[in-house]
Amino acid sequence: MSEFDEAITTTGPGDDGAYVGALTDEWGIGEAVNGGLLMALAARATGDASQRAGGHTDTLSFSGIFLSPSSPGQIHARPTVLRTGRSMSSAEVVVTQPVDGVDVERFRALLTLGDLDRYTDTPRKSVIPSPTAPLSECMSAGDAPPSLSQSGLLKRLDLRLDPATVGWAVGAPSGHGELRGWLRLQDDREPDALSLLLALDAFPPVVFDLGSQGWAPTIEFTGYVRARPAPGWLQVRTHTDHVAGGLFNEDCTVWDSTGALVAQSRQLGAARFPAT
Incomplete structure (x- = not known):
């Protein structure tokens, strides 16, 4: 089993309808566990619950509000x-x-589920991949500052950034x-629909490119899985077009190795900037 599949494995459902998993700091960034991993775990459990109810299993849309940072543990x-x-x-998932001894809510989300194989026709309109330096010229996570490269998450990912954006x-x-x-x-696990939710939240916060420092927590996230x-x-681009009052939007687009658009998202986050 791959590291990712192990990390999103749950048991259940229990008598209370809960699927139980375990988080570790191997997927941590700072003191919190990566939100993309949490979304993938929640989507997997929701897909299982939907299938048990005679419904669909593939996440088409995921819209969630993050209420508190998750930490290693159950x-x-x-x-x-x-x-x-x-x-x-x-479906909804909490x-x-x-x-x-108290159940603390980390996030809740609404999901639309379907069958991605229904949507394999040629797009009438799509977003072409952004010009990005070839892999051989990109900087790996190992080149990142110690404050980032030592995070558990970046040790699980092979992430290469275009030198023009680092x-x-x-x-x-x-x-x-x-x-x-x-x-x-x-670990070379091939991407699939669930891992796209991780990919949409895997890059460093885009506001780092504007001089932001420190943690940039997600407040709200809306993502779409377009295709397997x-x-x-995966080729990834994130950008922001509005930053004000300590809040910013971050848009993410993901293409697969064929250049097909496979996932998109927009999230609202909070950012800190040095005093001027």
Whole structure:
């Protein structure tokens, strides 16, 4: 079993409908566990609950509000299937962690589920991959500052950033608010629909390219899985077009090795900037 599949494995459902998993700091960034991993775990549990109810299993859309940072330890995902239709199902999932005997809510999300194989026709309109330096010219996570490269998450990922977008790592952000690069899992597990949720939240915060420092927590996240990715590297672009009052939006686009768009997202995050 790959590291990613092991990390999103749950048991259940229990009598209370909960799927129980375990988080570790191997997927941590700072003091929190990566939100993309949590979304993939929750989506997997929700897909299982939907299938048990006669519904669909593939996540088509995921819209969640993050209420508190998750930490290593036991995690509970409680899906509720709201509707099962012919082509799509709707569900809610609430994710909690027991802390000192109290269930603390980490996030809750609404999901639309379906069958991605229904949507394999040629797109009428799509987003072409952004110009990105070839892999051989990109900088790996091992080249990152110790504050980032020592995170458990970056040890699980093979992440390569376009040199034109990494000036922030040496104290010279470009000010464009954009990151571009390539991504795959470090153990060479091929991408699939669930791992795309991880990919949408795997890059460093885009506001680093604007001089932001420290943790940039996600407040709200909305993502779309467009297609099953082909084997190979994923190409990723993140950018922001509005930063004000300590809040920013981050848009992410993911293409597979064939150049097909496979996932998109927008999230609202909080950022800190040095005093001027």
